[in-house]
Amino acid sequence: MKVVENEDLEVVKVIKEGLKRTGGYCPCKRERTPDTICMCKEFREQIKDPNYEGYCHCMLYYKFK
Numbered sequence: 001m002k003v004v005e006n007e008d009l010e011v012v013k014v015i016k017e018g019l020k021r022t023g024g025y026c027p028c029k030r031e032r033t034p035d036t037i038c039m040c041k042e043f044r045e046q047i048k049d050p051n052y053e054g055y056c057h058c059m060l061y062y063k064f065k
């Protein structure tokens with residue numbers, strides 16, 4: 001298992017700017033709860049899921065199995 005940033009630096013830049021704007025809440029989600037602070041609960045669960053491989057919702061991170 002490995003988690004890396006998207007290799008598309010433009011995507012990384014846009015999402016990181018969004019995170020700065022929101023103070024760390026996922027810029028792709030409307031709810032602002034502890035579960036949507038980056039890394040959000042959704043992605044933490046995808047990381048734990050041995051069958052999941054792919055991007056987080058915002059595509060900032062990619063998880064390899």
Ligand code: SF4
Pocket residue numbers: 015025026027028036037038039040041042043056057058059060061
């Ligand atoms: S892990 Fe991805 S989807 Fe989750 S908050 Fe961070 S940027 Fe958004």
